[in-house]
Amino acid sequence: MHSWHWRSWEGLPYLTCSLLEKWPHGFFTKQFSPQYPAELVKVLQPDAGVYRVKQVHGNAVLTPSEIEAAMSSESPPIDELPAADGVLSDRSKQSVWVCSADCTPVLIADTHTGQVAAVHAGWRGTATKIVPNAIARFVSSGSKLQNLLVAMGPAIAGSVYQLSTHVAAEVGASILPDTYQEDNIEEILAAMSQITDSPLSPDAQAGRVRLDVRRVNAIQLQQLGIEPEQIAIAPHCTYQDPEHFFSYRREHLKKVQWSGILSV
Known part of the structure; x- marks a missing residue:
């Protein structure tokens, strides 16, 4: 059984998962709000690159190179992030991030390559298999399924969703x-x-x-051939824990917490 641990950064609580202990990572709480990944990266590694996307409840997963290419193209404004719901590292020392309230933040790492991903899996993204899409991108860049570890962070529990x-x-x-x-x-x-x-x-x-959306994602992963011991699901519900987490279902406010992981 994988364990989850409360950590503290300057008195502020965040969660880590034993499954991902080799990678600096965190599922950050509402106490870190309104900090963005550009500030939160100091908890993982201050000089790491920071990459995120404009989340749209879809199933696209982009690499930092693709994000940079999209932002340097003539079509979008230079400060507008490309639309996607997952980020997959393509070099070392890159931190990749997603935000969530009741949707599932998913952090993935490859034990062999050190490559990582952060995925935002709401019900729409789950319906269109965003996490399997992220896994497919790992595989296309050389990963083997048996080397992948997947941690699903705090989200709304099936019992109340x-x-x-x-x-x-x-x-x-x-x-x-x-x-x-x-x-x-x-x-x-x-x-x-x-x-x-x-x-x-x-x-x-x-x-x-x-x-239980997290359970659906776990089933999708197992259907790909990823074993249950490669998957960890946080025992925390955003809706039922107002002390630590924003919940759109509970508050009807567009407030989020961030989750991120660093490639090694």
């Missing part, structure tokens, strides 16, 4: 065979319920269910 059956089916289709039709909601939900340690649970309100 209520959403429509339509949305749950859209996410659930990502872990079912292609033979399931997306418009057959009841069939998809029934199949999800049969999965061992199902990410789906009932809700008292008609037309609603509860969904």
